[in-house]
């Protein structure tokens with residue numbers, strides 16, 4: 051095996067795999083390096099939603115205040131592990147600075163356009179590569195248990211309609227007509243017709259196989275250890291399987307990206323935000339589309355014969371440990387909103403880390419520090435949804451083509467001091 055190649059991609063999640071696919075489509079020689087198996091990071095057990103109607107970033111008016119209130123409840127969907135970590139403090143400060151309506155309204159169309167472009171690509175790729183991944187574009191429903199949150203939902207619909215996002219307010223009976231498993235005390239919901247869902251792991255693994263058929267070399271159980279730079283260029287990449295001499299490098303290591311970038315003198319702000327999923331096989335009843343349990347922020351996704359419950363956002367660093375109390379809280383939320391979703395089979399319990407920048411926008415592009423490195427990370431809660439288009443944008447940047455979307459808001463150095 052030759053260790054000289056055109057492009058070396060670090061990270062085998064949806065972002066790295068999508069980049070590998072689009073680069074090999076253009077005849078570029080690609081090696082992808084993954085420290086575990088393909089799709090063993092956050093791209094594996096997430097909720098699998100592709101929801102353009104959920105284009106609000108994490109920071110928003112009142113978010114941090116609400117977050118701190120939630121912290122008092124050990125079963126709430128949010129937690130920050132109290133610690134004197136300068137990176138976390140800086141991140142929280144920038145998060146608060148972006149938690150205003152002006153920044154929210156700047157971010158929504160950017161995330162909407164990324165997701166819509168991806169949704170087209172999902173449909174094309176699944177058809178072209180015959181990927182069997184339970185993709186369904188049948189919309190989604192957000193459910194509310196209290197009149198107060200239903201009223202807030204109404205405001206949200208009005209806000210999102212301004213951005214051309216088609217969401218419809220439904221009363222409780224209309225919601226139950228669409229999804230009979232919704233409990234009688236649910237007062238209403240929001241129907242999001244354009245949204246889709248899929249099995250993220252089946253999609254990523256299928257696309258990785260397609261990239262391999264196109265000529266990509268996929269090296270699993272291979273970890274990047276360090277770099278040698280000459281001037282403003284990466285000259286070599288040291289891994290547990292030898293040294294590589296690529297022309298260009300793509301950094302797509304999700305929540306692990308900050309420390310790897312730091313080795314190259316590239317600084318960007320990002321916090322890993324842990325979440326959990328619980329996947330049940332063959333529950334007694336299934337919804338037709340994804341459901342989002344409004345007050346508890348739990349997503350419920352039908353994936354083939356399985357039902358996945360996903361939720362919680364914990365800022366606890368690079369820590370994948372499972373907090374059983376929060377797992378129970380996710381399951382109890384499911385039972386409070388839906389009937390007949392219990393399963394007698396042992397569920398699969400998973401944790402993953404969302405790579406979260408403080409302004410809720412990804413990092414996509416070249417850094418000013420290193421010329422031959424493209425960063426593609428920070429997709430937070432929408433990494434699956436924005437994955438394919440990110441891969442395509444990376445391929446356009448490598449080819450020095452004009453990217454099909456304006457990337458200025460995603461600049462890698464935007465928080466560099």
Ligand SMILES: Cc1cc2nc3c(=O)[nH]c(=O)nc-3n(C[C@H](O)[C@H](O)[C@H](O)COP(=O)(O)OP(=O)(O)OC[C@H]3O[C@@H](n4cnc5c(N)ncnc54)[C@H](O)[C@@H]3O)c2cc1C
Nearest residue numbers: 063065085091092093096097099274304325432433434435
């Ligand atoms: C509970 C939960 C629910 C979610 N639901 C959704 C959803 O419904 N829709 C959506 O769009 N997004 C969702 N997300 C977010 C989504 O999962 C992520 O944004 C996305 O998977 C990030 O993809 P990635 O390729 O950047 O990172 P990853 O999938 O984490 O891939 C990075 C890879 O890099 C590898 N790596 C790290 N360090 C090294 C190294 N030194 N050398 C080699 N390899 C390395 C890792 O092993 C990993 O496989 C959810 C996340 C969670 C936790």
